[in-house]
Amino acid sequence: MRRPNQLSVAKSRVATARKIIEDQRALVARLRSAGKPFYHEEKRLRTYESALVHLGNQERVLDEVRWAKITERSEIGRRAAEARWNKRKLLS
DSSP states (O other): OOOOOHHHHHHHHHHHHHHHHHHHHHHHHHHHHHTOOOHHHHHHHHHHHHHHHHHHHHHHHHHHHHHHHHHHHHHHHHHHHHHHHHHHHHHO
16 A cells, blocks of 8 residues: 655645634634633634644645656656767767
8 A cells, every 4th residue: 555645645634724724713703603702712723723834834845845856857857868869860
């Protein structure tokens, strides 16, 4: 069984964090409309939002690393293809 890569795990965690934040916002809205205290829930919401920012930054960095590797591989492949082409031209 293949192990999921870091980028897919980060995307999954970001999606989960967004769902938690959405649920927490709904809870704060319900408590506020009912006139009940909501300070702790709102504080928890801010903590979740802060964590989401950090998770989003990590996802962005992992995505940039992935694209850098893809670009590097394609550049190496392009240079190898040019070398083969030049070799063919010299041999003909």
